[in-house]
Amino acid sequence: MFRWFEERLEPFPSAEPGEPPKTLVAFCLHYTKGVWPWIAVMAVCTSLIAVLEVSMYGFLGGIVDWLSNHSRETFLADEGWKLALIAGVVLVVMPGVVLIDSLVIHQTLLGNYPMRIRWMVHRYLVRQSMTFFQDEFAGRISTKLMQTSLAVRETVMKLLDVLNYVIVYFSGSLIIAAAADWRLMMPFLVWLAAYVSLMWYFIPKLQVVSKKQADARSTMTGRIVDSYTNIATVKLFSHSKREESYAREGMQDFLSTAYTQMRMVTAFHVGLYAINCVLLFSVSGIAIWLWLGSAISVGAVAVGIGLVLRLNGMSQWIMWEMSALFENIGTVEDGITSISLPRLVQDVPNAPDLKVSAGAITFDSIGFHYGKGAGVIDRLSLDIRPGEKIGLVGRSGAGKSTLVNLLLRFYDLESGRILIDGQDISKVRQDSLREHIGMITQDTSLLHRSIRDNVLYGRPDASDELMYQAVKNAQADGFIELATDPKGRRGFDAHVGERGVKLSGGQRQRIAIARVMLKDAPVLIMDEATSALDSEVEAAIQDNLYRLMQGKTVIAIAHRLSTIAALDRLVVMDKGRIVESGTHEELIAANGIYAGLWARQSGGFLGLDDQEAAE
Incomplete structure (x- = not known):
C-alpha cells in the first residue's frame, strides 16, 4: 500500500527544464506541474475531514439534548439508530478519510514533490553559464536550491490545506451556531473580523522579514562553506580568527x-490570545443568556462553547501555519532571485551536434570584453589547420585563457565567430562541442568521488583495460595502488576528497591527464598541463603526451616555453591580439616579444624586463 502511493508521483521528470518564471505565483505553478491531481485529492480529503469534525459538534449538541429529553428506559429505542450512525462515522468514515489523506500527503507528496523541484532546478542550474557560478558562493547556490524546493512545497500545500480547512470549518461553525440562534453567531463574526485584521497587519510584515531571513541564512551558509572549502588557505595564513569574524558577521545578520x-510573532500571539479570550467570554455569556430566556437548548450551549474552545486551539495552529506559510513565501521569493535567471550561454533551438572530421579551427575576427566594452580580445583572427599543434604564448592577462574559454563556449562572443570544420560553434549543441575537446588545466579539480570515477569521467563507457592503460601512460598507476581513504577503500575505489585535496598537486594532474587520454577527443587543449609535475615525472609523461597529440588539433598554453618550443607553430598574444606567429626558430630570429621571453627563461637576462631582454 505504501509503495503504491510512493510511486504515484515521478520524482525525476525527464522533460527538459526551461527558465523558471520570476513571479511568486507563476514560479510555484511552474514547479507544481504534474503534482496537481494529488494536491486535489489532498484538498478533497481535507474538506471532508473539516466537515466531519465540525459535524461532530452538532452531534454533541444533539446527544446532550437527547439525554436531557429522554428517560434511560426509552433512550436507546428512540435514538439508537442515530447513535449507530455517529459510531459508523467515528469508527469507519473518519479514519478512512484520514488514512487516504495521510497516504497522499506523507507517501505521495512530502518526499516526491520537493525532490521533483530539486531535480528540475538542479538540471537548470548545472547548465548555467560560468559567469553565474563565478558570481555566487557554491554553498549559497546549493542552500537556495534545498531551501526553495521545500519552501515551494510548503507554500502550495499549506496554502491549500489551511485555507481549505479554515473556510470549510469556520463556515460549518457559523451554520451550526446560527441554527441554534442567530445571536449566537454574532461573536463569531466579530472574532473573524478581528482575526483577519491581525493577519492583515502582521503577515505581510512577517513575509518581508522572512525574505530577508532566507537571504541572510544562505549568505551565512555560503560564508561557512567558503571557509571550509578554502581551509588550506585559512591555515596557511593563520587566519582562523579572521574567518571566525567573517562567519560571525553572517550569523549576526541572520540573528x-x-x-x-520573533518580536512580531510575540505581538501576534498575544493579540490572538486576547481576542480568543473575548470570544470565549462573549459566546458563553450570550449562550447562557439565551438559555435563561428559553431561546436555546442546553445542547446549543454545549455546542457554542465547544466550538469556541475548538476555534481557540485552531486559531493558534492557523497562526503558526500562516507564519510558516509566509516565511516559506519569503524563502521562495529569495530563491527566485538566484534560480530564475536566464542562461547567458544557450543552445539555439534544435541545435545539431558538432561533427568533427578533420579538426580545423578558425577564429574569425572575434571580440570579447566580459561586458566591459573594451579590452581583453579585440578583432582577433587565427586559423589552425587540421592536426596542427600550436602554442599560445604571452604575458599574464594577454588573453590566452580567455581564447580557450571562448573555444569551449563558456562565454558567448560579442563579435565575430569561431568555426570548427566550418561549423559555427554557437549554432551547435554545447555538450557536443565539449565532447570533442579534451582539456588538461593547470588548476586541476577532481570530484569528491573514487579515483575510478574521476578517471572514467573522460569516457564513462570505457573498459577497465583502457582505463588502466590511460593511468599507466599518465604515470599515475604507482600512487593509485597505495591510495586509501578514511572508510578503508583502496586503490581505484579510494575517494579523493573535495576537489581532490587528499592528493598532491602532481597526483591530481596525472589523474587529469589520464582522464583526457581516456577521452581521446580530436581537439586537445593543454593549459600548463605539466606545471605541477616534477622534472622526472614530466619527462616520463612527455612521450605519452606527444603520442596523445598525434592526429589531433592541439592548443597548448605554457609559461615554460621549453615545453612548447617544438610545436608546429607558436602564437604570441599581447593585450588580446596576436602580435607574433611562427616556429620557435622563426620567432627567435624575429627578435621580438617571444625572443625576449625565451632569453629570460634561458637564464641570460634574468631580472631584465621583456623589452630589454629582446634587445
Whole structure:
C-alpha cells in the first residue's frame, strides 16, 4: 500500500527544464506541474475531514439534548439508530478519510514533490553559464536550491490545506451556531473580523522579514562553506580568527532577522490570545443568556462553547501555519532571485551536434570584453589547420585563457565567430562541442568521488583495460595502488576528497591527464598541463603526451616555453591580439616579444624586463 502511493508521483521528470518564471505565483505553478491531481485529492480529503469534525459538534449538541429529553428506559429505542450512525462515522468514515489523506500527503507528496523541484532546478542550474557560478558562493547556490524546493512545497500545500480547512470549518461553525440562534453567531463574526485584521497587519510584515531571513541564512551558509572549502588557505595564513569574524558577521545578520521576526510573532500571539479570550467570554455569556430566556437548548450551549474552545486551539495552529506559510513565501521569493535567471550561454533551438572530421579551427575576427566594452580580445583572427599543434604564448592577462574559454563556449562572443570544420560553434549543441575537446588545466579539480570515477569521467563507457592503460601512460598507476581513504577503500575505489585535496598537486594532474587520454577527443587543449609535475615525472609523461597529440588539433598554453618550443607553430598574444606567429626558430630570429621571453627563461637576462631582454 505504501509503495503504491510512493510511486504515484515521478520524482525525476525527464522533460527538459526551461527558465523558471520570476513571479511568486507563476514560479510555484511552474514547479507544481504534474503534482496537481494529488494536491486535489489532498484538498478533497481535507474538506471532508473539516466537515466531519465540525459535524461532530452538532452531534454533541444533539446527544446532550437527547439525554436531557429522554428517560434511560426509552433512550436507546428512540435514538439508537442515530447513535449507530455517529459510531459508523467515528469508527469507519473518519479514519478512512484520514488514512487516504495521510497516504497522499506523507507517501505521495512530502518526499516526491520537493525532490521533483530539486531535480528540475538542479538540471537548470548545472547548465548555467560560468559567469553565474563565478558570481555566487557554491554553498549559497546549493542552500537556495534545498531551501526553495521545500519552501515551494510548503507554500502550495499549506496554502491549500489551511485555507481549505479554515473556510470549510469556520463556515460549518457559523451554520451550526446560527441554527441554534442567530445571536449566537454574532461573536463569531466579530472574532473573524478581528482575526483577519491581525493577519492583515502582521503577515505581510512577517513575509518581508522572512525574505530577508532566507537571504541572510544562505549568505551565512555560503560564508561557512567558503571557509571550509578554502581551509588550506585559512591555515596557511593563520587566519582562523579572521574567518571566525567573517562567519560571525553572517550569523549576526541572520540573528538580527530572527529577532525581528520573533518580536512580531510575540505581538501576534498575544493579540490572538486576547481576542480568543473575548470570544470565549462573549459566546458563553450570550449562550447562557439565551438559555435563561428559553431561546436555546442546553445542547446549543454545549455546542457554542465547544466550538469556541475548538476555534481557540485552531486559531493558534492557523497562526503558526500562516507564519510558516509566509516565511516559506519569503524563502521562495529569495530563491527566485538566484534560480530564475536566464542562461547567458544557450543552445539555439534544435541545435545539431558538432561533427568533427578533420579538426580545423578558425577564429574569425572575434571580440570579447566580459561586458566591459573594451579590452581583453579585440578583432582577433587565427586559423589552425587540421592536426596542427600550436602554442599560445604571452604575458599574464594577454588573453590566452580567455581564447580557450571562448573555444569551449563558456562565454558567448560579442563579435565575430569561431568555426570548427566550418561549423559555427554557437549554432551547435554545447555538450557536443565539449565532447570533442579534451582539456588538461593547470588548476586541476577532481570530484569528491573514487579515483575510478574521476578517471572514467573522460569516457564513462570505457573498459577497465583502457582505463588502466590511460593511468599507466599518465604515470599515475604507482600512487593509485597505495591510495586509501578514511572508510578503508583502496586503490581505484579510494575517494579523493573535495576537489581532490587528499592528493598532491602532481597526483591530481596525472589523474587529469589520464582522464583526457581516456577521452581521446580530436581537439586537445593543454593549459600548463605539466606545471605541477616534477622534472622526472614530466619527462616520463612527455612521450605519452606527444603520442596523445598525434592526429589531433592541439592548443597548448605554457609559461615554460621549453615545453612548447617544438610545436608546429607558436602564437604570441599581447593585450588580446596576436602580435607574433611562427616556429620557435622563426620567432627567435624575429627578435621580438617571444625572443625576449625565451632569453629570460634561458637564464641570460634574468631580472631584465621583456623589452630589454629582446634587445
